[in-house]
Amino acid sequence: MLKLFRQNLGPALVITRREVRDQFRDWRILFPILMLTLFFPALMNFTAERALRFVENFGAPVIGERLIPFLLMIVGFFPVSVSLVIALESFVGEKERHSIEPLLSSPLSDWQLYLGKLLAAVLTPLMASYLGIAVYMVGVYRKLGWLPDSVLLSQILLLTSVQAVLMVSGAVVISSQTTSVRAANLLASFIIIPMALLIQGESIVMFWGRYQILWWAIAGLVVVTSLLVRAGVAHFSREELLGKELDSLNFRWGWQVFIQKFSDGAHSLLGWYRQVFSLVSREMVIPSILVGLVLVAGIWVGTTQAKVFVLPPELMQLDSLEGGAFQGTDVIRFYSVTGVGSVWLHNIRAIVLASLLGLFSFGVLGVIILMLPLALVGYFMASLTTVGMSPALFFGSFVLPHGILEIPAIILAGGAILRLGATLATPSHGQTVGEALLNSLADWFRVMIGLVLPLLLGAAILEVYLTPRIVTMVLGG
Amino acid sequence: MIITDDLSKNFDSFWAVDGVNLRVMPGEVLALLGPNGAGKTTTVRMLTSVLKPSRGQAQVAGFDVVHDAQKVRASVGVLTEQHGLYGRMPANEYLDFFGQVYGMDFQTRRARSARLLSDFGLVMDAHRKIGEYSKGMRQKLALARAMLHDPPVLLLDEPTSAMDPESARLVRDSIRELRSARRSIVICTHNLAEAEELADHIAIIRQGVIIASGVTAELKRTLLGPVEYEVRFGAPLPAETISVPAGTHIVELGADWFRFSTIKPSETNPILLRQLLDQGFAVVSLREAPRSLEQVYLQAMSQVPEVEPAYA
Numbered sequence: 025m026l027k028l029f030r031q032n033l034g035p036a037l038v039i040t041r042r043e044v045r046d047q048f049r050d051w052r053i054l055f056p057i058l059m060l061t062l063f064f065p066a067l068m069n070f071t072a073e074r075a076l077r078f079v080e081n082f083g084a085p086v087i088g089e090r091l092i093p094f095l096l097m098i099v100g101f102f103p104v105s106v107s108l109v110i111a112l113e114s115f116v117g118e119k120e121r122h123s124i125e126p127l128l129s130s131p132l133s134d135w136q137l138y139l140g141k142l143l144a145a146v147l148t149p150l151m152a153s154y155l156g157i158a159v160y161m162v163g164v165y166r167k168l169g170w171l172p173d174s175v176l177l178s179q180i181l182l183l184t185s186v187q188a189v190l191m192v193s194g195a196v197v198i199s200s201q202t203t204s205v206r207a208a209n210l211l212a213s214f215i216i217i218p219m220a221l222l223i224q225g226e227s228i229v230m231f232w233g234r235y236q237i238l239w240w241a242i243a244g245l246v247v248v249t250s251l252l253v254r255a256g257v258a259h260f261s262r263e264e265l266l267g268k269e270l271d272s273l274n275f276r277w278g279w280q281v282f283i284q285k286f287s288d289g290a291h292s293l294l295g296w297y298r299q300v301f302s303l304v305s306r307e308m309v310i311p312s313i314l315v316g317l318v319l320v321a322g323i324w325v326g327t328t329q330a331k332v333f334v335l336p337p338e339l340m341q342l343d344s345l346e347g348g349a350f351q352g353t354d355v356i357r358f359y360s361v362t363g364v365g366s367v368w369l370h371n372i373r374a375i376v377l378a379s380l381l382g383l384f385s386f387g388v389l390g391v392i393i394l395m396l397p398l399a400l401v402g403y404f405m406a407s408l409t410t411v412g413m414s415p416a417l418f419f420g421s422f423v424l425p426h427g428i429l430e431i432p433a434i435i436l437a438g439g440a441i442l443r444l445g446a447t448l449a450t451p452s453h454g455q456t457v458g459e460a461l462l463n464s465l466a467d468w469f470r471v472m473i474g475l476v477l478p479l480l481l482g483a484a485i486l487e488v489y490l491t492p493r494i495v496t497m498v499l500g501g
Numbered sequence: 502m503i504i505t506d507d508l509s510k511n512f513d514s515f516w517a518v519d520g521v522n523l524r525v526m527p528g529e530v531l532a533l534l535g536p537n538g539a540g541k542t543t544t545v546r547m548l549t550s551v552l553k554p555s556r557g558q559a560q561v562a563g564f565d566v567v568h569d570a571q572k573v574r575a576s577v578g579v580l581t582e583q584h585g586l587y588g589r590m591p592a593n594e595y596l597d598f599f600g601q602v603y604g605m606d607f608q609t610r611r612a613r614s615a616r617l618l619s620d621f622g623l624v625m626d627a628h629r630k631i632g633e634y635s636k637g638m639r640q641k642l643a644l645a646r647a648m649l650h651d652p653p654v655l656l657l658d659e660p661t662s663a664m665d666p667e668s669a670r671l672v673r674d675s676i677r678e679l680r681s682a683r684r685s686i687v688i689c690t691h692n693l694a695e696a697e698e699l700a701d702h703i704a705i706i707r708q709g710v711i712i713a714s715g716v717t718a719e720l721k722r723t724l725l726g727p728v729e730y731e732v733r734f735g736a737p738l739p740a741e742t743i744s745v746p747a748g749t750h751i752v753e754l755g756a757d758w759f760r761f762s763t764i765k766p767s768e769t770n771p772i773l774l775r776q777l778l779d780q781g782f783a784v785v786s787l788r789e790a791p792r793s794l795e796q797v798y799l800q801a802m803s804q805v806p807e808v809e810p811a812y813a
Contacts, residue, residue: 035601035602035604038598038601038602039602042587042590042598046587046589046590049589050589118585121583121585122581122582122583122584122585123585123586123587124585125551125579125581125583125585126579126581126585126599126643126646127602128551129549129551129574129577129579129581130574130599130602130603131571131572131574131575131602131603131604132602133571262550262551262552263552263553266546266551266552
């Protein structure tokens with residue numbers, strides 16, 4: 025077992041050792057790391073001390089108390105941000121300088137090369153980060169006598185580590201799609217912007233003092249990082265790395281691939297529909313089941329939130345439907361009768377948004393967007409029990425009349441979004457990433473045009489003409 | 502040994518290599534010639550299992566390039582067009598690193614590195630950073646890297662480019678040595694004189710298709726016609742005074758030389774020589790008219806016109 029482990033991991037560590045040694049020979053990497061490890065924590069010590077004294081003058085020591093752990097997180101994150109630069113340099117830089125080709129011609133496997141480089145890009149910044157955290161903690165302890173509890177320290181160390189791997193794995197995905205450091209740096213905004221938003225979110229949590237939320241952040245980051253690593257392994261292949269010489273788009277070829285998959289050899293509308301049904305029954309069963317489960321989870325989440333955000337009973341006037349049974353629900357677009365076209369377009373817009381977000385998050389954010397209406401359903405189902413309405417009656421009158429078409433449409437759309445997002449994280453044998461993505465996109469269009477849009481149109485008609493009548497009938501208005 | 506059958510590679514819709522058939526036995530050198538972008542590098546990358554063929558198959562050192570990719574890569578030494586060396590690394594460390602990558606033990610890689618650095622005259626500079634090396638030194642180091650694990654197959658892209666004549670001679674001698682040691686070698690080069698000097702077989706590739714291949718002499722015969730012979734005299738002489746025996750035909754005439762073709766040189770050439778001497782002409786030489794590989798290459802190129810790239 026140990027021998028097998030050494031045989032497989034050994035070559036990867038050869039790459040790691042070389043790259044780390046190379047980093048220590050490059051002052052452009054060493055200098056910022058040293059600055060962020062030694063000077064920056066000292067600066068943060070100074071800032072924490074000054075800030076604490078300042079806010080104490082105004083009787084607001086809580087700000088200072090929250091600032092110290094927040095700075096601990098920042099001190100840990102800054103050196104880790106260098107890993108993005110190292111990763112881009114290590115992956116696409118080697119490609120640009122052609123030094124990757126001798127490595128690709130060696131007996132190393134794709135994943136050994138990937139792992140070796142991933143470790144090399146993560147190791148130095150992470151060590152610098154831990155050192156920075158230690159320097160900061162020593163300083164804060166000496167000046168203010170503060171030490172983080174073991175849970176908070178574990179959270180910060182875990183966050184820092186996962187963020188480093190996240191940035192590097194993201195950088196690999198970017199690197200595999202570009203041939204120059206310049207192009208990769210431009211595309212790196214796809215990592216930097218979400219990371220900046222993430223840090224802002226974490227900062228809010230830290231100042232709010234709800235540190236347990238950080239566990240959710242860590243869990244979410246672990247999931248996204250795993251998907252990115254999976255995508256990185258899938259894309260870091262010899263074929264992808266050397267298969268193209270220029271970052272050029274071949275629209276003619278792209279269109280040919282897309283249209284070929286979209287038509288799937290059908291010569292008539294009936295034939296095309298047969299292919300769409302075949303696609304759904306062959307490849308969309310598992311993603312659709314997954315989405316179905318997520319939607320059920322959405323209803324459950326909604327019901328739990330009804331206890332947190334309680335709706336005032338006076339808002340739920342079930343005895344005066346003409347005056348608006350649920351005042352304010354139109355604002356959140358849960359229930360609005362504004363015409364078939366409007367309802368249909370609104371739903372299409374939501375699905376397009378979900379698809380776009382899904383494309384950049386391996387389908388995850390897309391499915392979360394689709395989960396929201398069902399969470400609202402769950403929320404109202406639970407809220408209405410307080411005014412004596414049964415959840416089943418609510419679901420049967422308010423949701424089911426049009427939901428009978430809309431819910432299957434959402435499940436199918438979600439399945440298509442998951443498949444589209446998963447394409448990026450799945451190795452596509454015999455296909456380039458572009459080819460696989462175009463094929464998935466064509467499948468997405470087939471499901472959308474063939475099934476989802478007609479179902480949503482039907483649902484919109486029912487929502488406008490049938491649901492209000494049933495609601496009125498059931499509630500006896 | 503390298504054997505390819507209908508080896509093809511398609512990028513998006515473009516066939517970079519289309520139906521290449523090659524055969525390089527142990528102890529043979531094949532020169533793969535062709536203009537830039539002809540498909541040489543793509544062919545080499547498929548032979549090193551770096552790119553997967555879209556069609557066809559290839560065996561390198563007895564292993565299939567798709568199914569035994571790792572074994573193929575372990576059996577091949579590659580000199581890439583761009584050397585891809587690490588500028589901040591000293592040469593000895595660089596070779597040691599690649600020795601580890603190829604799974605060589607410490608003693609072996611140390612001995613092999615020392616031997617190759619010595620063979621290529623780099624011992625004195627072994628501790629210097631590669632970034633400080635001249636172009637020729639880098640080329641030699643890259644070649645040493647390709648030979649480090651003593652592979653049975655060598656794929657060398659422009660092995661002597663950027664080298665001074667002395668270094669180029671050193672490299673050519675190394676290649677000859679490797680051939681004697683029953684290695685199969687493929688050289689991609691624009692240096693036709695070098696190809697002619699080193700290669701047993703020539704393959705000319707254009708737009709991904711092999712347009713001519715074979716033993717150099719055979720290619721010359723096929724593409725340039727039958728062998729011609731040239732007679733040179735010590736002094737100019739009037740053209741009308743020259744008479745040639747039956748079965749020979751003068752194709753070109755100069756002031757003090759003429760070129761002729763013949764179907765049976767072993768019979769006609771001694772007669773011609775005797776006849777000229779009997780006539781009192783001061784014959785300086787009678788030899789096969791030199792025909793370079795360059796002529797063969799240009800002839801092959803002119804025979805097959807360039808066409809629009811093939812799209813799938």
